[in-house]
Amino acid sequence: MATPVTTAVIDDQDVVLSGVDTWIAADPEQRVRIIHRATSLDGLEKGPAAAADVLVVDLRIAGELVFDRIAELTAAGHRIVVFSQHAEPDFIHRAEMAGARAYVTKETREGRLHLIEAILAVAAGDTYTTPSQAGAMLAATGTGRPSFSGQELRTMRLWLAGLTRAGVARQMGISEHTVKQYLDRAREKYAKAGREARTRLDLYREARRDGIVDGP
Amino acid sequence: MAEAASATPFAARFRRAFDQATIIVVTAWQVGAAGTALLAYHDVYSSPALAVGAWLLQLAVIAVGAVWLLRRRANTVMTWSLLAVNLSALVVVLVICPPQEMLRINWTWSTTGLIGVLLLLHRPVGELVFFLAVGAGAVLAALVVTGDADRHDLAGFVTLCYASASIQFAMMAGARVFRFTAGVAADAAAEQAEMATRQAVIAEVAAARRARYREARRLIVPILRGLADGALDPADPSTRQRCAVAEAMLRRLMTRQEDLPHPLLRGLEDGVAAAARRGAVVSVALVGELSPMPAGIGPALTELPLAVLARTRAYARITVVETEPGHVSVSILADGTAPAPPAGSAGHVSAERGVTVTMDHDGDLLWLETRWQRP
Numbered sequence: 171m172a173t174p175v176t177t178a179v180i181d182d183q184d185v186v187l188s189g190v191d192t193w194i195a196a197d198p199e200q201r202v203r204i205i206h207r208a209t210s211l212d213g214l215e216k217g218p219a220a221a222a223d224v225l226v227v228d229l230r231i232a233g234e235l236v237f238d239r240i241a242e243l244t245a246a247g248h249r250i251v252v253f254s255q256h257a258e259p260d261f262i263h264r265a266e267m268a269g270a271r272a273y274v275t276k277e278t279r280e281g282r283l284h285l286i287e288a289i290l291a292v293a294a295g296d297t298y299t300t301p302s303q304a305g306a307m308l309a310a311t312g313t314g315r316p317s318f319s320g321q322e323l324r325t326m327r328l329w330l331a332g333l334t335r336a337g338v339a340r341q342m343g344i345s346e347h348t349v350k351q352y353l354d355r356a357r358e359k360y361a362k363a364g365r366e367a368r369t370r371l372d373l374y375r376e377a378r379r380d381g382i383v384d385g386p
Numbered sequence: 387m388a389e390a391a392s393a394t395p396f397a398a399r400f401r402r403a404f405d406q407a408t409i410i411v412v413t414a415w416q417v418g419a420a421g422t423a424l425l426a427y428h429d430v431y432s433s434p435a436l437a438v439g440a441w442l443l444q445l446a447v448i449a450v451g452a453v454w455l456l457r458r459r460a461n462t463v464m465t466w467s468l469l470a471v472n473l474s475a476l477v478v479v480l481v482i483c484p485p486q487e488m489l490r491i492n493w494t495w496s497t498t499g500l501i502g503v504l505l506l507l508h509r510p511v512g513e514l515v516f517f518l519a520v521g522a523g524a525v526l527a528a529l530v531v532t533g534d535a536d537r538h539d540l541a542g543f544v545t546l547c548y549a550s551a552s553i554q555f556a557m558m559a560g561a562r563v564f565r566f567t568a569g570v571a572a573d574a575a576a577e578q579a580e581m582a583t584r585q586a587v588i589a590e591v592a593a594a595r596r597a598r599y600r601e602a603r604r605l606i607v608p609i610l611r612g613l614a615d616g617a618l619d620p621a622d623p624s625t626r627q628r629c630a631v632a633e634a635m636l637r638r639l640m641t642r643q644e645d646l647p648h649p650l651l652r653g654l655e656d657g658v659a660a661a662a663r664r665g666a667v668v669s670v671a672l673v674g675e676l677s678p679m680p681a682g683i684g685p686a687l688t689e690l691p692l693a694v695l696a697r698t699r700a701y702a703r704i705t706v707v708e709t710e711p712g713h714v715s716v717s718i719l720a721d722g723t724a725p726a727p728p729a730g731s732a733g734h735v736s737a738e739r740g741v742t743v744t745m746d747h748d749g750d751l752l753w754l755e756t757r758w759q760r761p
Contacts, residue, residue: 257641257671277637278630278667279701308673308709323709330671331755332703332719337748 178206178219229254244269262306272298316359325352400568423493648676650684674708697722712760
């Protein structure tokens with residue numbers, strides 16, 4: 171962990187930027203360095219933010235949801251951690267579909283405990299699953315619902331309840347590494363099911379347009 | 387259920403009123419019209435004693451019929467037995483009437499019809515038609531037998547038939563109208579009751595909502611004012627704790643989906659509010675939809691988490707999960723101390739209801755989970 175991970179933080183509220191500053195400064199190992207702060211997504215491609223390892227982005231900037239901007243930035247090769255006050259499953263799902271690698275909610279403890287870990291994991295090319303994301307995956311219903319194994323379900327429930335990785339491992343009698351594996355596997359299934367559902371929807375729409383399928 | 391209960395008074399009152407009116411009319415006719423005729427012509431009958439006997443018999447039939455009507459206590463057999471008795475009175479007077487005077491002084495014909503209406507008031511109208519036809523047939527037969535069936539008498543017969551039948555069918559129609567109106571009145575009353583209930587519910591829900599907002603403001607306004615005045619220092623940990631508590635409460639308020647949440651959640655609400663008032667940050671997460679559960683399961687699931695919550699000082703996270711219908715878990719992660727196990731082991735009380743309990747210490751936090759599965 172020689173060089174700190176560089177990150178740019180974008181949030182339309184100054185106080186959040188200050189807060190993230192404080193958390194990162196309070197990390198004893200100084201694993202993350204903020205190289206750019208901004209209250210809007212404009213001009214991100216040029217300037218210092220373009221070189222950042224990870225972007226921490228709020229979902230709602232200047233009153234508007236920025237899922238499409240996130241999708242653009244992901245397509246351009248940026249790694250994005252969403253940091254939002256919204257904890258609803260469909261927001262988390264849309265962020266996942268837009269390409270965000272992690273979703274941290276601005277709820278007590280989740281930000282403080284998980285933001286830095288998420289930044290580090292994403293910088294290393296990994297995904298990171300927060301308790302809120304575990305909750306969204308558990309809440310997935312309908313045709314897009316992935317089939318999780320019993321172990322994956324239990325891991326997600328314990329993670330959602332707020333236990334540390336060590337606590338989850340102890341409860342389930344497995345190693346911390348296995349806990350991460352279960353979460354990653356669940357995440358993959360979830361992302362795949364979401365993509366398939368979206369693809370199916372697109373196919374259906376095209377079939378409708380071409381007149382192959384009759385509408386309701 | 388409530389509708390039927392409130393409908394009974396109205397329907398019963400309406401119907402009772404009409405029944406009483408019918409009884410009065412029939413009795414008045416029997417005593418007034420028939421009684422007068424009896425007195426006026428008593429020496430014309432070949433047997434005055436039988437005439438009086440027939441009159442009294444019909445009076446008795448009216449009395450019994452009236453009681454049955456008001457008490458609604460008559461079945462088909464009883465009714466038709468009484469009708470047979472009624473008809474016999476008609477036949478008796480037909481027999482004792484001198485031939486020429488049949489149509490003029492035979493009061494039993496009209497009274498038999500009216501008594502028939504009294505007895506058949508709430509039965510299908512076809513039965514009354516049948517009965518009146520039988521009565522008319524008896525009179526006609528008597529006319530023919532006594533050789534009185536000439537044009538004048540037949541004309542008189544037909545006229546009397548028509549006159550009496552029209553009154554009798556009018557009474558039947560009246561009974562029907564009253565039954566219908568009773569139903570309409572009952573429906574209107576039921577609707578009013580339902581609207582009143584709905585308004586009461588809305589008022590209570592609104593009051594509960596206002597109470598929640600008041601509680602939130604009570605917590606938040608002093609903080610904001612203190613921060614604005616500079617009286618509260620944002621760097622002070624106790625100020626931060628107060629802000630965190632208020633934030634958690636606002637979040638709970640905003641994510642609250644319904645005014646009347648599931649009983650299990652309602653059971654947790656008071657404990658959560660109490661902990662928040664003590665200055666603890668409480669976050670509540672609900673995943674999945676809570677399905678209806680048997681009585682007692684909700685309290686069994688929340689008993690131990692609430693005990694932990696009561697000992698919480700600074701932080702608690704409560705998670706309620708039902709991803710699979712019938713599989714419910716309630717877990718709490720808090721800085722409180724473990725509750726003393728209830729009589730026996732920690733799982734004893736709950737084990738009766740099929741609730742399993744798991745506990746753990748994670749760092750300096752206590753974790754407790756209760757789970758239940760529908761058998």
